Amino acid sequence: HKSAGGLSERAEQGTQLRHNHGLGFTMLGFLTLLALLGHTLAWDIECCSAEDRSEVQAMWQKIWSAQFTGRRVQVAQAVFADLFERDPEAKGLFARVKVDEFDSPEFKAHCIRVVNGLDTIIGLLEDPDTLIEQLDHLGGQHVARDGVHQSHFDEITHSFAKIMPQVSSCFNADAWDRCFSAMAQRIAKDLP
Amino acid sequence: MNTLLVFLGLVAMTYATAHECGPLQRLKVKHQWAEAYGIHGIHREELGREIWLYIFEHEPKAVELFTRVRGDNVFSPEFTAHMSRVLGGLDMVISLLTDADTLSAQLAHLQSQHKERNIPSEYFDVMERAIHTIVPHHVSHHVHFDQDAWDACFEVIAAGIKSA
Numbered sequence: 529h530k531s532a533g534g535l536s537e538r539a540e541q542g543t544q545l546r547h548n549h550g551l552g553f554t555m556l557g558f559l560t561l562l563a564l565l566g567h568t569l570a571w572d573i574e575c576c577s578a579e580d581r582s583e584v585q586a587m588w589q590k591i592w593s594a595q596f597t598g599r600r601v602q603v604a605q606a607v608f609a610d611l612f613e614r615d616p617e618a619k620g621l622f623a624r625v626k627v628d629e630f631d632s633p634e635f636k637a638h639c640i641r642v643v644n645g646l647d648t649i650i651g652l653l654e655d656p657d658t659l660i661e662q663l664d665h666l667g668g669q670h671v672a673r674d675g676v677h678q679s680h681f682d683e684i685t686h687s688f689a690k691i692m693p694q695v696s697s698c699f700n701a702d703a704w705d706r707c708f709s710a711m712a713q714r715i716a717k718d719l720p
Numbered sequence: 721m722n723t724l725l726v727f728l729g730l731v732a733m734t735y736a737t738a739h740e741c742g743p744l745q746r747l748k749v750k751h752q753w754a755e756a757y758g759i760h761g762i763h764r765e766e767l768g769r770e771i772w773l774y775i776f777e778h779e780p781k782a783v784e785l786f787t788r789v790r791g792d793n794v795f796s797p798e799f800t801a802h803m804s805r806v807l808g809g810l811d812m813v814i815s816l817l818t819d820a821d822t823l824s825a826q827l828a829h830l831q832s833q834h835k836e837r838n839i840p841s842e843y844f845d846v847m848e849r850a851i852h853t854i855v856p857h858h859v860s861h862h863v864h865f866d867q868d869a870w871d872a873c874f875e876v877i878a879a880g881i882k883s884a
Contacts, residue, residue, distance in 0.1 A: 589759040593815075595750050600815060601822070633825035640812055640826065648808040651761035652801075658761065661801035 573656065573714070576707035581653040583703040587696045588650050592643075603695055604639030605630065610687040618683065621675050649711055663714040671718050681716040685709055741876045745869035746817040752865065753814045756858035757807065767858050768803035769794050774850035775843070782843055813877050827880030834881050844878040 576584075591599060609630075612619050619627050625638035645666060652659040670676045685708055693699040741749075757764060772794055776783050783791040789802035809830060816823040848871055856865035 585759055592759075593754045595754045595815075598819075601819070633821035636819075636822045637816075637825035637829060640816070640822070641829070644808055644812045647811070648804050651759060651764055652804060653761065655761050655765065655800070657797040658765070658800040658804065661797045662804060665801060665805070 573659075573707075573710040576653070576703075576710045580700075580703035580706050583700045584650055584707045585653065587692070587699060587704065588647070590697070591692075591695050592647055599695075600640055600643060601636050603691065604643040605636070606691045606694075607643070607684065607687045608639055610690055611684050614683050614687065615680070618680055621673065621680070650707075653707065659711075660714070663711060666715045667718055670715060676719055678716040678719045681712045681719070685712050739868050739872050741817070741869065741873035743818070745866070745873060748866050748869050749873045750814055750817055752855070752859050752870075753811070755860065756855045757811055758858075761804065763858075764804060764807055765800055767854065768800075768807045770854045770857075771807075771847070771850045772799075772803060774854060775846050778849070779843055779846050782846070785837060785839065810877075813880075814873075817873060817876075824880070827877065830881045839882075841882060844882060848874045848878065 591603060593599075612627075622635070622638065626632045626634040629635060649659060649662055649666075652662055685705075688708060689701065689705060692704060693701065756767060758767075776791070776794075785791070786799070786802065790796040790798040793799060794803070813823060813826055813830070816826055851874060852865075852867045852870050855870070856862040856867075859865060
């Protein structure tokens with residue numbers, strides 16, 4: 529299963545505990561059981577608490593609705609503008625979607641796909657099993673694109689953190705950062 | 721007599737425009753969709769599952785197109801994630817109904833994603849019926865669901881996705 533890494537890591541921690549503190553197999557068994565119970569949450573998403581999730585959904589809802597196409601395009605374009613300012617070379621990754629014509633329908637449609645993908649996973653914050661499936665699906669789509677690195681996800685994480693407070697009133701940066709980083713790291717986990 | 725003819729003419733015009741996806745219909749569909757789609761994943765899953773169950777019930781063979789994402793079990797995380805992608809895609813094109821150029825670009829993108837899958841045209845008709853059967857239950861005051869606007873606008877979307 530996909531969380532095998534997390535599991536063995538925890539089992540190792542259990543082994544270490546057993547050696548360090550002389551605890552017997554019961555403790556290891558207990559830790560393994562805990563790890564199994566928590567397997568779907570065995571990555572940083574644990575830090576994105578239930579309160580954080582509903583905060584993020586509430587903040588997002590207010591700026592993102594199918595009714596407001598203009599808003600969607602503007603938010604998405606602002607994020608990418610900030611990303612390219614941060615890392616001009618990253619532009620090269622989007623040649624296929626006409627990044628050089630920032631206002632072209634092709635690039636706008638691309639911007640909307642990206643931010644719509646974010647909308648989908650924000651919606652799934654309450655359903656971790658499906659969320660992991662979807663994050664790993666997005667991961668696969670990014671692995672297939674040469675030149676996309678984990679560092680790009682760090683950059684776009686920063687861009688969102690910078691743009692969001694400008695469009696969202698009462699922005700809760702901590703909640704946003706905890707949930708966004710966890711999701712971004714999961715998508716980027718197999719990238720160079 | 722003239723007045724009557726003008727009146728009849730107006731009636732005919734109204735009737736003729738009732739089934740098209742015009743600018744006003746697009747606004748209404750966007751509004752009703754935003755309400756039905758909501759923001760919560762669990763709710764979106766319920767909406768998606770009802771739509772897909774309708775499709776599989778009326779076109780059982782359609783399941784075969786979704787073996788990779790476990791169409792045999794619409795409750796599996798694999799299929800649920802797939803549903804969330806489809807509804808997300810629908811959300812995107814509905815939100816773009818009022819931005820013709822970007823809508824065309826996005827429909828072209830979706831067309832390229834669908835063309836290898838050889839989806840029979842009638843599956844799109846089933847989806848249209850699934851939508852106008854299921855979505856009304858997810859808007860408040862569903863007696864005001866505008867089926868003609870939805871069907872007409874869905875046809876704009878479906879025509880853009882279908883392989884030429």
